[in-house]
Amino acid sequence: MSKLFSRKALAVLALAFPTVALADTTVTMSPNTKLNLDTGKIVTGAADIGWDGANITPLREAGVFDLTTITQEGGSSYYNSLTQTELVAFASIISVSPITPAANDVIAASSNGGNFAKILVQSISGGSITLEFVTYTGSPTGSAPPGGATITSVVNNYSYIPPGFPNSGISPGTIFLIFGSGMSATPPVVALASSASPGIPKTLEGASLSVSVGGTTVTPAMYYATPGQIAAVLPSGTPTGSATITVTYNNATSNAFSFQVVPYALGLNTYFGSGTGLVLATDNGTGAVITYTNSAKPGETIVLYGSGLGADTADSDTVFSSSPHAVNTPLQIYIGGIAGKILYSGSSGYPGYDQIDVTIPDNVALSCYVGLVGVTGTGSSTTVSNFGSLAISASGGACDDSVFGISGTTVSSLSGQANVSFGDLFVGQLIQPKSTTDNTPQTTNIASGIFEKVTGAYFTSSSTSAFSTGSCFVSEVISISGTLPTVVGLDAGSINLAGPGGSYPLMSFSKGFYDAELPSGAITSSGGAFTFTGSGGADVGSFKTTINLPNPLLAWTNQSAGATVNRAQGVQVNWTGGAPGSYVIIEGNAFDLNSGASGNFTCVANQSALTFTVPGYVTSTLPAASGTLGVENVSNYNTFSGANLDFGLAFGLSGTTINTNYQ
Numbered sequence: 001m002s003k004l005f006s007r008k009a010l011a012v013l014a015l016a017f018p019t020v021a022l023a024d025t026t027v028t029m030s031p032n033t034k035l036n037l038d039t040g041k042i043v044t045g046a047a048d049i050g051w052d053g054a055n056i057t058p059l060r061e062a063g064v065f066d067l068t069t070i071t072q073e074g075g076s077s078y079y080n081s082l083t084q085t086e087l088v089a090f091a092s093i094i095s096v097s098p099i100t101p102a103a104n105d106v107i108a109a110s111s112n113g114g115n116f117a118k119i120l121v122q123s124i125s126g127g128s129i130t131l132e133f134v135t136y137t138g139s140p141t142g143s144a145p146p147g148g149a150t151i152t153s154v155v156n157n158y159s160y161i162p163p164g165f166p167n168s169g170i171s172p173g174t175i176f177l178i179f180g181s182g183m184s185a186t187p188p189v190v191a192l193a194s195s196a197s198p199g200i201p202k203t204l205e206g207a208s209l210s211v212s213v214g215g216t217t218v219t220p221a222m223y224y225a226t227p228g229q230i231a232a233v234l235p236s237g238t239p240t241g242s243a244t245i246t247v248t249y250n251n252a253t254s255n256a257f258s259f260q261v262v263p264y265a266l267g268l269n270t271y272f273g274s275g276t277g278l279v280l281a282t283d284n285g286t287g288a289v290i291t292y293t294n295s296a297k298p299g300e301t302i303v304l305y306g307s308g309l310g311a312d313t314a315d316s317d318t319v320f321s322s323s324p325h326a327v328n329t330p331l332q333i334y335i336g337g338i339a340g341k342i343l344y345s346g347s348s349g350y351p352g353y354d355q356i357d358v359t360i361p362d363n364v365a366l367s368c369y370v371g372l373v374g375v376t377g378t379g380s381s382t383t384v385s386n387f388g389s390l391a392i393s394a395s396g397g398a399c400d401d402s403v404f405g406i407s408g409t410t411v412s413s414l415s416g417q418a419n420v421s422f423g424d425l426f427v428g429q430l431i432q433p434k435s436t437t438d439n440t441p442q443t444t445n446i447a448s449g450i451f452e453k454v455t456g457a458y459f460t461s462s463s464t465s466a467f468s469t470g471s472c473f474v475s476e477v478i479s480i481s482g483t484l485p486t487v488v489g490l491d492a493g494s495i496n497l498a499g500p501g502g503s504y505p506l507m508s509f510s511k512g513f514y515d516a517e518l519p520s521g522a523i524t525s526s527g528g529a530f531t532f533t534g535s536g537g538a539d540v541g542s543f544k545t546t547i548n549l550p551n552p553l554l555a556w557t558n559q560s561a562g563a564t565v566n567r568a569q570g571v572q573v574n575w576t577g578g579a580p581g582s583y584v585i586i587e588g589n590a591f592d593l594n595s596g597a598s599g600n601f602t603c604v605a606n607q608s609a610l611t612f613t614v615p616g617y618v619t620s621t622l623p624a625a626s627g628t629l630g631v632e633n634v635s636n637y638n639t640f641s642g643a644n645l646d647f648g649l650a651f652g653l654s655g656t657t658i659n660t661n662y663q
Helices: 004-010 075-081 084-089 408-416 456-465
Strands: 019-021 025-029 033-036 041-043 049-051 056-058 063-066 106-110 116-125 128-138 150-156 175-181 207-213 216-218 221-225 229-233 241-249 257-261 281-283 301-307 331-335 341-347 354-359 367-376 388-392 419-433 441-455 472-477 495-499 502-510 513-518 528-534 543-549 571-576 583-591 598-606 611-614 626-640 647-662
Touching (some): 025 033, 025 041, 056 063, 075 106, 075 408, 150 241, 150 257, 175 241, 207 221, 207 229, 301 367, 331 354, 367 472, 419 495, 419 626, 441 528, 495 513, 543 626, 543 647, 571 583, 571 626, 583 611, 583 647, 598 611
Antiparallel strands (some): 019 128, 025 128, 033 041, 033 049, 049 056, 106 116, 116 128, 150 175, 175 229, 207 216, 301 354, 331 367, 367 388, 419 441, 441 513, 472 598, 495 502, 495 528, 528 543, 583 598, 626 647
């Protein structure tokens, strides 16, 4: 097992916490000068890094690490996309040793003030170095209200699955998040408590925690504490069952917040720290981070990170272990719907932080968005993790997504931009029930266009809701909360659709949003060619692209099997027709009126298979409630371009949706 533990030094401990960024600053350092990362100034006194004309040397307690040496990424795109969550993820490899950088290298650094910084080497010339950098500091939220501390939510630090879903809950030995207000003093900076001896503390920033399950009370230790957010480790000795947690701060105790302690509830660490999108994975041999431009390969052993494999009584809940232990948790990791071979699962050494070494199946699909999910336990203890994705290509390097026709280089480039202007065009025929209580099928022919500008990071994370063939994705929410991205509609002028039955203008009811309900004869079972033509407007130039709907359109042949779905068993769907070489998307959702829990899943299959079984580990995540199930054929994806448009995607679709009862 020594080989499997060889990457422990690169274990990536990422904790989600609120942040703000100090100003993006550019400085030029002459040989033998020093820089204070917290103030952004070249100084003669207390500083964080020094430059001698060839090397960057961390000073006092500061540290640096050249990320380009392990991620194989550099330049402004990678620098712009790098978040504080990701910087903290690299905390364990930030070193006090000097580095010898090159132009376009991206460097992670920690300051003497306890902050993290990202640094881009813009140039090195004549012994001088020009650096662009951003230093992040905490922005705790929530002051103590008159009634004292208040807890509003408890979730896994990595999955973010809210209470009310079958796969929610916190297992013993897990890093979990507590959200609320007035829960601690406001720290100068949000910094991780050290797990070096004596370990992470049970009192931090004046706050302490108490968890009661039945007649047992435990005191979790904390990685950090702010008024609005606390990260802690649930002790491995905590019994399972219904639990309550309180926060005591300033001699006042919060409300008792209820949650479930379950044997296992894995949360997988994701690249953007959101519980979705690209999972955080490293190559077991080199330690390089898997990205869209440094993909994993079939047969390669990768290392996944997260928390929630269950109680680890062999290792400490507070102190780092240099010789961590495996746990006996039943575990499967499905990559593109295929079980990978697990070589190790257990502690990474950091309290509550788990590591999973798994070999990617040889016959996995090659894509930028291969679905990845973990299933822990057996029988009634079975719990499904959050769903993420993994970039996989035949020989590593940049991935190439056959479904979307987009490369990893493009994805990485767009995500690194401050904003992305994109367009979606769609034409299709949908057969849906008349209402939730009336199953009479109604056929609608529709065309639409959406032209928007969003942040680059949101564009990347939102595009991962569709996956490679064989993959599934699940989204679980109680309600929409948090900060939503700023979306700006783009004027693309007038848009017209020409098909076998005629020509149809799309109407714009608000800037950037176009729609047309087509007449009944516009789309027939024989399909045909449909051409979008855009005149161009104030924000987007002219464009033209053609979508081909197949002959015949897809027909779902076993609709009755989907009327009632046993969530533990999954559901099989069969079809005929559809476009050869295209994809079939199976979508389902359920909404619990009592709890407000809303879950939906999406699976992707090859059209030529004519059948697909949605696994039970997918449907089991939905609440037991009524909802819908749909089978759709995406005939083809075309990319298109227009002036000032970063990315354009057009597709055709035909499908059927029915009302479903998930039991």
